[in-house]
Structure formats: structure tokens, C-alpha cells
Amino acid sequence: MSVSYTTPTRAKGVAKPRTFSDWANKHRKWLFAAPAMIFVGLLIIFPLVWTIYLSLTDAHGSVRAPSDFIGLKNYLTVLSDTDRFWPAAGRTAYFTFSALAVEMVLGMIIALLLWRPFRGEKWVRVAILLPLVATPVAVGMMWRLIFDPNIGFANQMLGWVGIPPQPLLSGQYTALPTTIFMDIWQWTPMVVLILLAGLTSLSDEPDEAARVDGANARQRFFYVTLPLIMPTVIVAILLRSIDALKTFDTLYATKGKGGGSFHEVETLNVYAYGLSFDYNEYGVASAVLMIFFLIIIAFMWILTRRRKGAKQ
């Protein structure tokens, strides 16, 4: 038998000297975890606590300027702000839900198409990988040229099929749907990869059994395959919604500060960035961030509950 390091009593009374190695082995659980935990504590927990504190002060201007404690006033300011905050919250919800819905449906269709092996599979997988790893800012710049109203390829293509030029990214009402399209292009591949991993981990038996029982393709998908990969579907929704809620790079790259001149793509993340680093309104920005953070946590909590439900 090996020496047990998890219990304080020594095996068979062997009187080993208490060396550093003994101590390290006995406490390896925390010894291994501590450095990462301390790092996370310093760089994440502490800033988070500070953000809560800042949200209760009137901090603004220079970071060295003194600030006063003003209680929940920032939260009242933010929550009664129908000019910037609520539209930004609405845009965040619109962006996240539309992008997520399209990505999940498209992702599922593509994953089903890729499910069974075929010739040329390798090339499709390469095509799926490339948008996924492309630098979001560079991708934003790429779309900026493609969607340019005068010289962009998108309008040229529309012209080929007889559609007059559209404002797309530069239009007040078309900008947000266009950025959603960009998100769909880049992140549907991620959904495909996750769902495909789920599909390939399934055993063939339930599907075969349903086929023998005479179920058609649609019935087999909705009553056999989909329920079986529901936990994976929820993971995909979870990962995608977290990132979609926080989208910043492509929005900033295509529309610049404040989400464009009419704030047409200003989501909560872009708004909080502008408040912090364009206007230096740290107190109000922190309040926006705390509200944003609570929304994300609530969203996650609901989804993880659903995942536990789906697994049973």
C-alpha cells in the first residue's frame, strides 16, 4: 500500500521526518489551486468589489481625483435614463436574441448536414474553422469595406439581382441588423462544432430503433436526436449568449465610439465603455456595469437550471 497523504494518521507508525515534501504532498490540493485562486482574487474579485464601491460614488474625471459617497444615486440615474441606457439595454437584448436564434437554427442544420461522414468533409471543416479564429477587429474592418454604401461588394451584389443600394452599416435602422449578420457569420461555426461534438457522441441505437419503428426523418430528429443532445444544445446557447451579450470588438471596429452617430449599435457594453473611457464618468459607468453583470448572471442561472432539467 502507498502512504496515504489524505489522512493525518501515518501508515504503520513509520516515523518519517516532517520534510517540506511531506508537507507539500499533504496540502497539494491547496498548493496546486492557490496560485490561480490568488491571481483570480487579485485581478477579478478585488476589481469587482471596487466596481461595486465606485458605483456608489460620484467618481469622474481624473482617476486621481477624490470622490464622494452618494449611495444609490447612480443606479437611480441609470435606471431612469430613457435616452441612452434603456435603448442600449433593448439593443443588447435584440442583438443577443436574434443572433442566438439564427445561430442555433443554422448551426443545428449545418451540424446535421455534417453529421454522417462524406467525401470532402475536411474542406468543409476548414471553411468552418477560419471565421471562428479570425481576429474580430479585422473581421469588423472587412465587413466595413464589404458593406460600404458606395464601394462595397454587398451593394454591388444586390445590384446584380436588381435591388437598389441599401445603407446597410451606415443606416440608422439597418446598422444593428447588419452587425447581427456579422455575428452570425463569425459564430455560427462555433455552434456547429459544439453540436457536431454532441451528435457524434450519440450512439446509433435510438435512431435505428426509431427508424425500424417507421419514424420519418423529421420525427426521428424532434423525438429522438434533439432530446438526446439537449444538454449540448444548452451548453451552446450558454456559451454563445455569454459572448453575444458582451460583443464589443466588431461593433467598435465598424461603428466607432458610442455605436455610431445615432448610437444605432450602442449596446450596454459599448455604452459602459464610452461612459468609462470617453466621458470618464466612472461612477455612472460602474452602476451600468453592475446592472449588466446582474443581467448576465441571471441569464446564466436560468440556463444552467434548464441544463440540469434537460439532463434528467
Added chain:
Amino acid sequence: MSKSLLSAGSTQVDPHGTARPVRRRKPLSVRAYKWFRVGALTVVVLALLAPLAWLFASSLKTNVDIYDATKTIVFTPTLENYVNVITRNNYFVYIFNSFWVAFVSTVLSLVLGVPAAYAMSRFTMQRSALVVLMARVIPGISLLVPWYYVFSNMRMVGGFTVLILSHMFVALPLIVYIMMSYFDSMPLELEESAQVDGLTPIGAFQKITLPLSVGGMATAGILAFIFSWNNFMFALVLSGAHTKTLPVAIFDFVSYASIDWGGLMAAATVVTVPIMVIALFTQKYIVSGMTAGATKG
């Protein structure tokens, strides 16, 4: 509605026996699906690749050609934009900055993250794991404000240290997440038998577990490197003139007056192509990292 359904159904009913038409129909639908699949996947591949091809083509055009609708597809390629980007704009410095920040933050995160993931997996420290994974959920800006407060008071904003620390915030949770699911799927028996043979638990981790998890560490490291290389928001606030990374440097081509489209596309290509090349060679690792933990219960 019901009438059309009935008539559609009635054409398939064979009065002499129901078995034959069913047998005949099935291969047809299988063949039809095959062609549908080929067609649909071709559309998907084209939709995914066409914009990237457009980006690359534009980077090889002069600004005059970019404005010329007749030269959309047929044009004389030139490397002028790339020469411009690299000579006039110090791009080698930015390429080095991006690489250095991504590399150091990935290595440090592996050093911190792998043992932590091991402990969290073997001792099922779910609450600790949750704290680390929270970093994946928190909006980066909510950390940037306090970081900016602290680091600018320490006069560290603009230096590599702050940039690397902030990119570790991206890399560490990713590494812990991927390595935890890797260790979870690794059999305990190997370490146990190593301990029977006289190794201490830490010795077993060093000599048995670590060498066996090189694949997992490669997966986690490659993904962490890519995410760090692609990161924009932290560098936008925390980098200075000498530590600027590539995603931030791209903005040099955008001014209020005009955009140097050719240069911008060349710069965007310079940022993305290295990461795409890495991705092509390490495809298997990237896919396994992206889908880590997605299928387990």
C-alpha cells in the same frame, strides 16, 4: 388542405401491393438528400469563405482599383499595400508586441492553470472552479475600470506587465476549463499505480500525469494564444504607443477624414493570417478545445 394531402398520398398508393413503391421511393430520397447536402454545404462554404477572399483580394488592390466597380474580380494584384503597412507603420513592432503578450500570458496561465485544474478536477473543488470560470462570464469592461484606476496610479498603464496580466484574465479561465475536462476524463488508476510504486502524489503528477496531458495542454495553450492574440478591448485601454498590439494598430488606417482601404485590408490580413495558419495546422486541437466539456453530462 386535407384534400391536397390526400391526393398527394394517393399517388403513392400502389393498388397491387404497398411494398414495392416504398422500396423504390427510399433510394430516391436518399439520393435527393445527397444532392441537397452537397448543394447546401457548398453554399455554406462559399458564404463563410467569400468575405475572407474579398478581404484578401482588396488587400492586393490599389486604392484606385478598390473604388472601381469594373475591377471587382479582375484586377492587377500589387503588394504596394503590404510594403506600405510594414515600412511606414512599424508593423514589425506591433507583430512582436502581439506575439509577446499572447505568448507570455499563455505560458504564465498554463503554469498557474494546469495545477489548479488538476486539483479542482481530482478533489472536485466545484466552488473554486466556479470562481475561476466566473472570469469567463464577467464583462471585461467591469474589470477594466478598476484596473485602469489602480494601474494608472501605479504609472503602469502602457507597459507590457499590465497588458500581459489583463490577457491572462482571458487565458487562465479558458485553460482551467479545458484542462479540468481533460483531467476529468483521465483514468485515476495510472496515478494510483505510480503511487504504489513509491512515487509521492506530487511526483506522480509530475512524472505520470503531466507527460500524459501534453495533448490537453497543447489544446488549451493554442486556444489561449489565439484568444489573446485576437483580444482588442484590453489593449485598447491598457497599451501605450510602444506596446500597441495588432488589433489596436489597425485603427491607424481609419481617420476622421478618410480611410486608407488598401492599407486597412492589408493590415487586417496581417493580423488574421498568422492565426489562421496556426489554426489550420492545429485544427484537431482547436476543435477539441472549443467543444471541451460540451458533451459530458
